[in-house]
Amino acid sequence: MAGIKDVAKKAGVSISTVSNVMNEKKPVSPELRQRVNEAIEALQYEVNPVGRGLKSNKTNQVGVIVPSFNQVYFPAILQGIHEAGFKFGYAISVFETGGDVERERQHVRFLQHSWIDGIILASYANGENISDRKYIRSLVNSSSRKKKIPVVSLENVLDPGIDAVVIDNKKAAGIAVNHLLEQGHKAIAHVAAPLRFQIGALRLEGYRETLEKAGLKFDGSLVCEGNYSPISGYQCMMELLEREKHFTAVFAANDQMGIGVIRALLDRGYRVPEDIAVIGIDNNFPSTLVTPSLSSVNLPKYELGYQAMYLLTERMKEPDKPRCVITLDTELIVRRSTSKEGSDTWNLLNW
Amino acid sequence: MAGIKDVAKKAGVSISTVSNVMNEKKPVSPELRQRVNEAIEALQYEVNPVGRGLKSNKTNQVGVIVPSFNQVYFPAILQGIHEAGFKFGYAISVFETGGDVERERQHVRFLQHSWIDGIILASYANGENISDRKYIRSLVNSSSRKKKIPVVSLENVLDPGIDAVVIDNKKAAGIAVNHLLEQGHKAIAHVAAPLRFQIGALRLEGYRETLEKAGLKFDGSLVCEGNYSPISGYQCMMELLEREKHFTAVFAANDQMGIGVIRALLDRGYRVPEDIAVIGIDNNFPSTLVTPSLSSVNLPKYELGYQAMYLLTERMKEPDKPRCVITLDTELIVRRSTSKEGSDTWNLLNW
């Protein structure tokens, strides 16, 4: 594989001229440009990003750190990130934390001294304990040697100094609960996402506010905290049933738990939605496959990833522009778990 | 962030000594080692991989190129790759081709001149046309400057010179078809994966051989070629029904198409499995969620990824050892789409 020197030799020019042709930073005469381009073509030369990186403090790599390479959620986000990355000339390195903040910090640290150009982070740190808070603050001025490394937070607003791409979790929860209210439900249980994190707390908050706005009382014993997984939804539902409280509908904080909820209800002999209705958040394709199909609030997953990558490129261009939070829209999807009129077609596309 | 020079200054030694302490390539006296380690600790020094990469021709980065960041298939594979990569000290860069060989070559080319240490490739090139064949050959001696870049092929045997991690596709198809035969089916249709690729061709071959071994005649008009996607399975099934041939079972080359097949059959008023039984290959979690649940042949997806990464590290250590193909085992999973006694529980774990 050819290097810049080979090109220079072949074209009979100096290496700086080759560099200038490639980077268009300084003007080069047409003749030389021509000769250089021919040499580049002939030798199939492409710049070596390692050499360039050393000099220019840029690697054209961004790191993506997520809790899990989750089956239903992560791929679409990664597609968005990758597509935008490809467009703007960045390669994507991926890291999984398993929800372990220590491992997350390890990955961040690794990326920082890799001279990566930016980080997209779906963090599990929550600013509750002091060490997490220090860690989050450290991200703001996260720097490699002399350059700051921009961080874009995915799905939660980490720090007033960190860009983020999110959805309005409170609103999404409100959309879900409102739908149940409109169906005539007066007693609605909630299978929550982990409450020590923003997503869980905000969706709970949206649930509570929407109930109260409708003149209903919030009842903590109708809430059970899961961990996003389908099985936790199943377990929460079983626990709620054991409490023997009255409710006719369940709002699950995500579709995966919603599916677990449906399974639990069916296993206990309830009809869905006649006895108890269920709605989730995410609008993942499996929700269309179960019977009854699960109503949900759509999250624009691909868009979330794309915008995160886009925000990162903007931040790299203008490190000092004011901090930016992009909030994407959500949308109600009515299926059979809340309404006999809901859609019941399997999603056979895009998976 | 501190560099090697800062450490050297702080410890009062030369940079080579610092390097020797870090890499343990040459002995260093205990006193100096101590001083250096203290300085490293104090400054939170970690080597800069860009500088190291330039010198040592190693980046500790591995590129993974796949047709799609597929929802059901890719995440588990990536988990396996990432886990093994983390263990052996490699970061994972991911690239999606959308099944476009031109884009695939673009990514490969990019990785080659990135001085990446290795490539895991799920290729869509098929050695049919001459340009593909040349491209595949070029992977064998794929080199960046002076060093060969090892390639591990995922899911298909690309070239006699390229390591691969695969499953025995013929055998997996045989397992599926045999199961149908054991259920008493004598006329079995096949919704095939793209036949110009190994996976599709081998699964078709396994289908044909198993039929013939059972004394049944292979009938090409019972075969319809899909493209892996659920919707293509749906369309194929519709087309097979229109041909008005008799069959009582369908072997779909993957679960996604199998789910499409079930949907088509239900839409046309057939009962599954009473009128027509269906089996797939993959054992993805959505297959447990549909009604009836889809029988399948399990593929060890995580293991596929883990072994690919492992193979790569072995190859990097010993570039000249004989080429290695790892074939992983598959296993029949009986659900309701082929047998009333099959399992019908939703998979609520690991997604």
Place this chain on the structure above:
DNA sequence: TTGTAAGCGTTATCAG
């Protein structure tokens, strides 16, 4: 407009 040369952070060679 073009070329020369310094230097990015590290490793490796070789002389002390």
Place this chain on the structure above:
DNA sequence: CTGATAACGCTTACAA
């Protein structure tokens, strides 16, 4: 055992 120094491939002042 230790340290000076030359690479690695590239960008970028600065000199011509």
